[in-house]
Amino acid sequence: MLIGKRRLSDIDVALSGATLSDLFALMKPRVMALAVFTAFVGMVSAPGVLNPAVAMVAIAAIALGAGAAGALNMWYDMDIDAMMSRTSQRPLPSGRVTSEEALNFGLLTATVSVMLLEMLAGWLAASLLAFTIFFYVVVYTMWLKRSTPQNIVIGGAAGALPPVVGWAAAANGVGIESLVLFLIVFLWTPPHFWALALFKVGDYARAGIPMMPNVAGEASTRRQIFAYSLLLAPVGVLPWVLGFASAFYGFASAGLGAGFIWRAWRVLIASGVDKRGAKALFAYSILYLFAIFAALLIDTIATRALTS
Known part of the structure; x- marks a missing residue:
């Protein structure tokens, strides 16, 4: 699988200086918790019924996707995070994780999350998860955030999609x-x-x-x-x-x-x-x-x- 000009198999995933705690912080756990909870409610509210074990792994895949989006957001925003009091102690500006480690980690977890959800819940839920990650990282983080005061309004679509992803995972549709x-x-x-x-x-x-x-x-x-x-x-x-x-x-x-x-x-x-x-x-x-x-x-x- 190609990512930019590199193959996934060629990415160096060595995270020599980063601890598990650092990687968890990289995933924006508080933001991830909100996304996962709304996705879970969407899944439970849907008319379809997933096997409980499958549902748990599907939620884990959505959590990985949300965490991947957070990691890639931190990778791109390292410069501005260093200037802000509430973000200056995040793993990248504090030096606990390198830029390359964050990028590799984000790309790998994003890929795994989408592939896992596709295997468990089908292409629709996986496609919605992939679009959510893309919208948050590319449309919001790389474009809107630094260019318009409407960044939160338009970019809010990314944070609003998890319940739709959860619903699609259970119902194989969007109601x-x-x-x-x-x-x-x-x-x-x-x-x-x-x-x-x-x-x-x-x-x-x-x-x-x-x-x-x-x-x-x-x-x-x-x-x-x-x-x-x-x-x-x-x-x-x-x-x-x-x-x-x-x-x-x-x-x-x-x-x-x-x-x-x-x-x-x-x-x-x-x-x-x-x-x-x-x-x-x-x-x-x-x-x-x-x-x-x-x-x-x-x-x-x-x-x-x-x-x-």
Whole structure:
């Protein structure tokens, strides 16, 4: 298999200076955890049924793919990661992993993840995983991130695809339900990352990354965070409205969405020097995504148990 101008068999995978802990950190484990969890919920929610052992290995393949995307992102962004306080201690800028090691590791894990998922779940799920990795690494990391303040908006499609990948792995298709899950994560991404950018605006300025607060100003960013939150909250309830989740999920998602809007409102009305609201929204946004997908997971399992 050719990768650029080199064959996979020719890649030197020696990682003499890197520990397993370093390689794990290279995979962005916190980001990977979110991607894997949403993919798992997509898989469980799908109408098809995978053998439990196959499902576990398929989730592992998706985790490898998410980790590969993180490793390749760190490889390409080593220069700007070194300039930012929250990323300066990552494996590459701190010198624990070399650029070549990160590239080799990312390429190999990406290849293995796609091949493994294709063997277990078919070409559709594998193709979606490959596209997710490509979109995150090439479209977002190499192009959008350094060129436009809409980097997070467009690039958010990569982070929103895992539930679609999980659904396709189980159902060998893409239903409207999986697209709704995609839309939830897609609309969640801008307020999540712009809240972070509001209290890390100096980091992004030093690195030359055109995040929204650095380009459009903090007041505009606060308004856009609130606007996206107003869109996200009702979309989060759609699984109930469209009939593939029960009232339990509907009430849970409505409450979580109201909490998101409330915190976004606090960000909107805060003064420019007060970053507490942005920090609170950023923390809550992580809880929101885990909780809304956990509610759907519980709802799906409970509904199937009651109807079986």
